[in-house]
Amino acid sequence: MTSTELTRTSAQLSLDGVSKSYGDNLAVRSITAEVPAGKVSVIVGPSGCGKSTLLRIISGLDSPTDGAVTFDGARVDGVPDGLAMVFQDYARSLFPWMRVDRNIAFPLRNLGKAERAARVQEAIDAVGLSGKEKLYPWQMSGGMQQRVAIARALASHPTLLLMDEPYASVDAQTRAELEDLLLQIQAKLGITVLVVTHDIDESVYLADHIIVLSTPPSVVAETIDVDLPRPRDHITTKTDPRFVEIRGHVTQLLRRAEDR
Numbered sequence: 513m514t515s516t517e518l519t520r521t522s523a524q525l526s527l528d529g530v531s532k533s534y535g536d537n538l539a540v541r542s543i544t545a546e547v548p549a550g551k552v553s554v555i556v557g558p559s560g561c562g563k564s565t566l567l568r569i570i571s572g573l574d575s576p577t578d579g580a581v582t583f584d585g586a587r588v589d590g591v592p593d594g595l596a597m598v599f600q601d602y603a604r605s606l607f608p609w610m611r612v613d614r615n616i617a618f619p620l621r622n623l624g625k626a627e628r629a630a631r632v633q634e635a636i637d638a639v640g641l642s643g644k645e646k647l648y649p650w651q652m653s654g655g656m657q658q659r660v661a662i663a664r665a666l667a668s669h670p671t672l673l674l675m676d677e678p679y680a681s682v683d684a685q686t687r688a689e690l691e692d693l694l695l696q697i698q699a700k701l702g703i704t705v706l707v708v709t710h711d712i713d714e715s716v717y718l719a720d721h722i723i724v725l726s727t728p729p730s731v732v733a734e735t736i737d738v739d740l741p742r743p744r745d746h747i748t749t750k751t752d753p754r755f756v757e758i759r760g761h762v763t764q765l766l767r768r769a770e771d772r
């Protein structure tokens with residue numbers, strides 16, 4: 513394998529009885545879940561159910577009050593190698609004074625110049641931004657800026673890509689395009705992807721595996737394997753009776769969770 517190939521052996525992540533309290537406020541309670549290697553998993557849940565808290569714990573930015581997270585067989589106790597994260601707020605995650613290529617290269621400062629340039633180009637191609645390398649983020653649409661943020665994450669050759677409400681700040685058309693981009697990238701690279709969203713349609717469209725959380729103190733209400741065929745597209749997949757059935761089931765689970 514050459515150093516510029518993005519494909520990597522995928523990671524697997526396990527949450528084992530993860531709880532998190534903030535003072536007296538128990539945010540998540542004994543979450544046990546598996547994120548299968550080389551698949552797209554989605555965490556969906558009502559507002560305030562602890563989705564962001566869980567992502568911070570998984571990414572080693574925060575520690576659980578109880579339980580443990582294991583990534584690639586090792587317990588997470590800091591930001592693990594092989595993990596990259598994409599946030600909802602692309603405007604805050606990109607440096608406005610840096611052109612696209614420098615934004616993507618920024619986390620690769622420890623690599624040699626040639627390797628860095630190769631990875632930047634490869635990531636730019638992967639997200640369909642060829643020719644936009646010398647633009648500044650503020651010269652781009654929101655969707656293009658989020659592509660830059662995704663390219664920056666990919667350039668580090670992650671085995672696990674974590675995404676926190678990645679498309680919540682873009683319009684519906686752009687959101688659909690970015691969902692398809694994610695599916696294409698994942699199919700090509702075979703990396704493990706974990707997306708947090710509150711959008712039920714998005715969760716079913718993207719996922720191989722959905723982890724539905726309840727209201728706080730959150731527990732896993734159910735995990736669902738999404739057996740819809742791939743490749744998916746917005747028209748065929750979303751009119752598939754199985755899509756409608758799974759979406760109805762997730763909606764019911766979330767409604768029940770909110771009525772608790």
Ligand SMILES: Nc1ncnc2c1ncn2[C@@H]1O[C@H](COP(=O)(O)OP(=O)(O)OP(=O)(O)O)[C@@H](O)[C@H]1O
Nearest residue numbers: 534537539558559560561562563564565566710728
């Ligand atoms: N740093 C913190 N200090 C105190 N409480 C916190 C902190 N972070 C989160 N919480 C609490 O933990 C619970 C879960 O919050 P979290 O932001 O993880 O939920 P979420 O599902 O991501 O919410 P949303 O969907 O609204 O973004 C909430 O009750 C929140 O107030």
